[in-house]
Amino acid sequence: MSSLIVGTAGHIDHGKSALVRALTGIDPDRLPEEKRRGITIDLGFADLELDDLRLGFVDVPGHERFVKNMLAGAHGIDLLALVIAADEGVMPQTREHFDICRLLGVRNGLVVITKKDLVDEDMLVLVEDEARELVMGSFLENAPVVAVSSRTGAGLDELKSRLIELGKRVPPRSLDFTMRLPIDRAFSMKGFGSVVTGTLVSGTITEGAELELLPPRIPVRVRGLQVHNKSVHEAHAGQRTAVNLAGVDTAQIERGMVLAAAGRLRPTQVIDAWIDVLPGASRGVRSRSRVRFHIGAAEILGRVRVLEGSSEIAPGKGGLAQLRLEAPVVALHGDRFILRSYSPAETIAGGVIVDPFATKHRAREMQVALELLHLLMSDDRAEKFEGFVKAAGARGLRPADLAAATGWTNEVLAQVASQVQKDGSVIDAGGVYLARESLGRLSETVIAELDRHHKREPLARGMLRETLREKVFAHSLPELFAGVIARLEADGNVVSEKDIVRSSEHSVGLSDQDAELSKKIEQLYLAAGVEAPTIDEVMTRAEVPVARRAQARKIMQLLIDDRKLVRVQGEMFMHAQALDALKTRLIKYASQHEPNRLIDVAAFKDLAGVSRKYAIPLLEYFDRAQVTRRAGDKRLILKV
Numbered sequence: 001m002s003s004l005i006v007g008t009a010g011h012i013d014h015g016k017s018a019l020v021r022a023l024t025g026i027d028p029d030r031l032p033e034e035k036r037r038g039i040t041i042d043l044g045f046a047d048l049e050l051d052d053l054r055l056g057f058v059d060v061p062g063h064e065r066f067v068k069n070m071l072a073g074a075h076g077i078d079l080l081a082l083v084i085a086a087d088e089g090v091m092p093q094t095r096e097h098f099d100i101c102r103l104l105g106v107r108n109g110l111v112v113i114t115k116k117d118l119v120d121e122d123m124l125v126l127v128e129d130e131a132r133e134l135v136m137g138s139f140l141e142n143a144p145v146v147a148v149s150s151r152t153g154a155g156l157d158e159l160k161s162r163l164i165e166l167g168k169r170v171p172p173r174s175l176d177f178t179m180r181l182p183i184d185r186a187f188s189m190k191g192f193g194s195v196v197t198g199t200l201v202s203g204t205i206t207e208g209a210e211l212e213l214l215p216p217r218i219p220v221r222v223r224g225l226q227v228h229n230k231s232v233h234e235a236h237a238g239q240r241t242a243v244n245l246a247g248v249d250t251a252q253i254e255r256g257m258v259l260a261a262a263g264r265l266r267p268t269q270v271i272d273a274w275i276d277v278l279p280g281a282s283r284g285v286r287s288r289s290r291v292r293f294h295i296g297a298a299e300i301l302g303r304v305r306v307l308e309g310s311s312e313i314a315p316g317k318g319g320l321a322q323l324r325l326e327a328p329v330v331a332l333h334g335d336r337f338i339l340r341s342y343s344p345a346e347t348i349a350g351g352v353i354v355d356p357f358a359t360k361h362r363a364r365e366m367q368v369a370l371e372l373l374h375l376l377m378s379d380d381r382a383e384k385f386e387g388f389v390k391a392a393g394a395r396g397l398r399p400a401d402l403a404a405a406t407g408w409t410n411e412v413l414a415q416v417a418s419q420v421q422k423d424g425s426v427i428d429a430g431g432v433y434l435a436r437e438s439l440g441r442l443s444e445t446v447i448a449e450l451d452r453h454h455k456r457e458p459l460a461r462g463m464l465r466e467t468l469r470e471k472v473f474a475h476s477l478p479e480l481f482a483g484v485i486a487r488l489e490a491d492g493n494v495v496s497e498k499d500i501v502r503s504s505e506h507s508v509g510l511s512d513q514d515a516e517l518s519k520k521i522e523q524l525y526l527a528a529g530v531e532a533p534t535i536d537e538v539m540t541r542a543e544v545p546v547a548r549r550a551q552a553r554k555i556m557q558l559l560i561d562d563r564k565l566v567r568v569q570g571e572m573f574m575h576a577q578a579l580d581a582l583k584t585r586l587i588k589y590a591s592q593h594e595p596n597r598l599i600d601v602a603a604f605k606d607l608a609g610v611s612r613k614y615a616i617p618l619l620e621y622f623d624r625a626q627v628t629r630r631a632g633d634k635r636l637i638l639k640v
């Protein structure tokens with residue numbers, strides 16, 4: 001059995017609700033006020049099984065003041081029933097609702113002429129002509145036009161068979177998108193708690209699933225599910241679904257929020273979109289104008305910035321624009337939306353989301369930004385993938401970022417990812433996707449930065465990893481640094497050591513004179529043993545002229561980098577061999593003083609053959625090196 005959503009549309013009092021009732025036996029006007037006044041204020045729902053079709057009806061209000069409510073239901077329609085009363089013909093909301101459905105990308109449907117019993121045959125023909133003219137050039141151009149009377153029942157059987165025919169032609173909803181339910185109603189039920197309803201636009205909801213309510217990101221659990229008033233274990237795309245939620249108060253839920261798989265989608269406030277302005281709009285879409293942005297079941301205020309050409313998209317024209325919203329929404333690439341003017345509220349345009357997580361575009365970067373947006377508008381998923389990764393630049397893009405922008409399932413993401421990597425346009429660097437050009441640019445910057453460093457510090461082994469990361473990768477995702485360095489290393493461009501990165505061509509080249517000085521300094525420290533000279537003393541003993549002392553210090557630094565010299569305290573350095581020898585003696589001392597393995601300062605002075613001046617820094621050094629540990633005024637020699 002396939003499930004489809006049938007949406008009504010049309011002017012007030014044209015018999016939409018009566019039609020739904022006549023077809024299904026269910027009165028979609030459920031609110032007391034609706035029943036009392038005989039008008040539809042908010043969305044109404046009903047269902048009907050025809051053959052192997054399960055139709056969920058969404059009945060919308062026709063009054064111009066309630067277009068906002070109509071929009072909350074119009075987003076998920078598979079089949080449109082455009083309702084026109086035979087005695088009135090096409091009226092303003094007939095046009096507005098029809099425009100909205102076209103802009104939302106509805107692809108299938110039919111025209112229903114209602115109140116057939118009120119007019120004669122001539123009049124009926126006239127209204128049918130008017131209807132045909134209205135839908136000319138649209139998705140309803142060749143659609144059936146059925147005349148009915150909800151009062152007498154005339155034409156209802158024909159309408160049902162038309163719905164069955166059309167229903168068979170509606171392509172099944174794509175399985176390529178993760179679960180999303182825009183909420184159009186929330187209420188509490190005694191003994192059950194919060195219940196939300198909506199059209200499940202994609203994916204599957206399963207009883208017990210851990211989901212998330214967006215934008216506020218409230219974790220919720222599916223306690224129960226109903227489709228067409230029957231409890232089910234699973235609801236599928238295309239079904240009107242009621243979800244009983246645990247973990248949230250009804251007061252926290254609003255129409256327009258979205259139920260999605262936990263951690264999968266992200267709210268956004270800045271969006272790049274393609275906008276089509278209605279030919280009959282009373283005004284264009286202008287930069288800085290305030291608009292009502294309708295997406296899914298949500299309405300949010302926002303401002304527009306036209307990105308291409310002039311600062312206006314004129315009636316009948318289309319163009320790229322950035323929308324800055326006053327509150328966060330869930331929007332995915334490819335989602336349709338409607339724009340209405342702020343005041344008076346009129347439908348002026350519709351559009352499709354291009355980049356749901358847009359950034360501000362500076363004037364000088366606009367050309368590049370526009371090219372990327374056009375790439376995203378391609379029908380080819382590999383190009384879209386590439387476009388998103390390119391737009392992220394040196395920041396890189398995580399798989400989760402793409403999932404949140406596109407709503408694609410993991411299977412689709414993996415398939416497209418492998419394609420773009422095979423094409424070579426996108427590279428996986430440390431689990432982050434990077435455009436080939438961005439990798440090239442980052443790699444060049446790393447190499448240039450290292451070359452500059454080596455030129456400036458020829459005696460240093462290389463650049464500190466952290467310094468390099470801060471200089472080149474400040475605007476990149478943290479995983480990217482290791483990923484890019486690993487690639488450069490695999491290609492033989494750089495060598496990465498513990499805390500240092502260097503160009504593979506760099507070697508510490510000492511001049512003969514420097515090499516001799518290095519040897520002399522090392523000899524001095526070796527000879528001094530643990531009675532280390534100060535640096536000044538070393539300089540004097542090595543007869544280093546004042547002018548060469550800075551160079552001599554660098555040479556010392558190399559000895560430190562090579563772990564030949566070790567800093568014991570401040571400017572006190574010792575040769576590693578001297579420290580090792582002393583350590584061996586300490587361990588031997590300990591073995592002779594089992595079981596307590598203690599040594600006091602006096603004994604240590606004797607053992608090391610040094611005065612207090614060296615004994616204390618040495619002991620503190622051994623403490624840090626975890627050879628000894630303080631135990632009162634003695635030291636415990638640790639087992640190594």
Ligand SMILES: Nc1nc2c(ncn2[C@@H]2O[C@H](COP(=O)(O)OP(=O)(O)O)[C@@H](O)[C@H]2O)c(=O)[nH]1
Pocket residue numbers: 010011012013014015016017018019038039040062114115116117118148149150151152
């Ligand atoms: N004579 C006649 N009246 C109808 C028919 N359908 C609806 N009506 C009446 O038209 C009025 C408006 O109908 P309703 O379904 O509420 O219109 P909606 O605003 O489009 O939902 C009500 O008084 C209905 O009884 C019909 O087929 N024939």
Ligand SMILES: [Mg+2]
Pocket residue numbers: 016017018039040060061062
């Ligand atoms: Mg109604």
